[in-house]
Amino acid sequence: MLIEVKDIQLVSSAMMNILHEEEINIINDFHDAVVEKDSDKIDELFKVVQFDVEDHFSTEEAMMEESKFYAMQIHKSEHDTMRKKLNALQDHWEKNREPEEIRRFLEDEFKHWLVLHVARWDSETALHLGDSM
Secondary structure (H helix, E strand, C coil): CCCCHHHCCCCCCHHHHHHHHHHHHHHHHHHHHHHCCCHHHHHHHHHHHHHHHHHHHHHHHHHHHHHCCCCHHHHHHHHHHHHHHHHHHHHHHHHHCCHHHHHHHHHHHHHHHHHHHHHHHHHHHHHHHHHHC
16 A cells, blocks of 8 residues: 555545545555556556546646635646656556556655645645635
């Protein structure tokens, strides 16, 4: 298991907490497949990860836009950076089929990014949403 639900700060938006918990479960399944070097499962779950991350980010961005969150562009730019990294990682996977690179990314970068992103941006966004929605 890469990330435990308790590792991610709860925020004041139930919807955002649900998105985070779903993403943690998907990322953990993906990480397990990577550790096991199960190429077929990695292929299958990479699509699920990409879909889930896009759904997560797009949902948050729609909520921020609707509520006119003052720091939406900064928050969205963090999402966009992670989108690019995941797309590049998937492209590299499709060309080289190296699970070790995915494992390093998940363990050394994604996990820490998610913890910090939720603590910094999602928690602040959730407070704003609570006041305006």
